[in-house]
Amino acid sequence: xxxxxxxxxxxxxxxxxxxxxxxxxxxxxxxxxxxxxxxxxxxxxxxxxxxxxxxxxxxxxxxxxxxxxxxxxxxxxxxxxxxxxxxxxxxxxxxxxxxxxxxxxxxxxxxxxxxxxxxxxxxxxxxxxxxxxxxxxxxxxxxxxxxxxxxxxxxxxxxxxxxxxxxxxxxxxxxxxxxxxxxxxxxxxxxxxxxxxxxxxxxxxxxxxxxxxxxxxxxxxxxxxxxxxxxxxxxxxxxxx
Numbered sequence: 001x002x003x004x005x006x007x008x009x010x011x012x013x014x015x016x017x018x019x020x021x022x023x024x025x026x027x028x029x030x031x032x033x034x035x036x037x038x039x040x041x042x043x044x045x046x047x048x049x050x051x052x053x054x055x056x057x058x059x060x061x062x063x064x065x066x067x068x069x070x071x072x073x074x075x076x077x078x079x080x081x082x083x084x085x086x087x088x089x090x091x092x093x094x095x096x097x098x099x100x101x102x103x104x105x106x107x108x109x110x111x112x113x114x115x116x117x118x119x120x121x122x123x124x125x126x127x128x129x130x131x132x133x134x135x136x137x138x139x140x141x142x143x144x145x146x147x148x149x150x151x152x153x154x155x156x157x158x159x160x161x162x163x164x165x166x167x168x169x170x171x172x173x174x175x176x177x178x179x180x181x182x183x184x185x186x187x188x189x190x191x192x193x194x195x196x197x198x199x200x201x202x203x204x205x206x207x208x209x210x211x212x213x214x215x216x217x218x219x220x221x222x223x224x225x226x227x228x229x230x231x232x233x234x235x236x237x238x239x240x241x
Contacts (some may be wrong), residue, residue: 127238127239129236129237130238130239131236132235133236134234135151135193135232136148136229136231137231138231139174142189142192148193152193152200155235156197159202164240165206165237166208166238167202167208167236168208169194169209169210169234169235171185171193172215172216172231172232173185173189173214173231174217174228174230175217175221175227176221179214182214183211184211186212187211189231189232190233193209194209214230217230
């Protein structure tokens with residue numbers, strides 16, 4: 001570069017003094033350009049190499065960023081799937097717990113019914129049926145209607161007049177609904193009748209109440225009328241033999 005400036009300066013000086021011709025100046029400029037061209041080309045090659053390196057680094061950074069974003073997105077999706085799986089597992093555990101509790105309740109209800117039936121059959125062997133009265137109930141209810149109350153008041157009077165008589169109360173349900181619910185509501189119906197008789201002065205030790213669920217239907221559960229007849233409590237007056 002220093003030599004180039006010297007040549008140009010000399011050429012400019014000669015032109016000023018009038019000693020140089022235009023041809024001489026052009027020749028010197030061409031020689032200087034030829035001398036500088038390898039250095040310029042090397043600089044251009046170095047610049048292109050640096051540009052390629054910069055582009056490569058930029059591509060690597062972009063790939064890393066893209067990979068990082070994809071990894072982050074995949075991690076978020078995995079966490080979401082894990083949350084869904086955990087929620088489903090919790091729901092399954094809850095359903096299993098509810099099912100187990102219902103099964104335990106059904107077993108307990110069946111055991112209680114079997115125990116009451118055993119006591120009832122043992123007592124029945126020493127008793128004779130004097131009379132059986134049927135009290136109807138509405139759908140999914142165990143409260144007493146006016147007619148049932150009037151009938152029970154008369155039964156309570158007869159029991160007070162005959163201290164030897166005992167009462168057997170069997171509650172029933174129609175076949176609509178689940179068995180455990182039907183067994184429970186039949187027991188509630190029998191207990192409601194027994195409680196009313198006790199309120200009328202009948203001693204509780206003379207009362208035996210048991211729910212039989214949908215057992216022993218007296219009519220077809222496929223019809224409305226049949227289901228109405230099956231929702232009942234049978235009041236049996238029993239006399240010791």
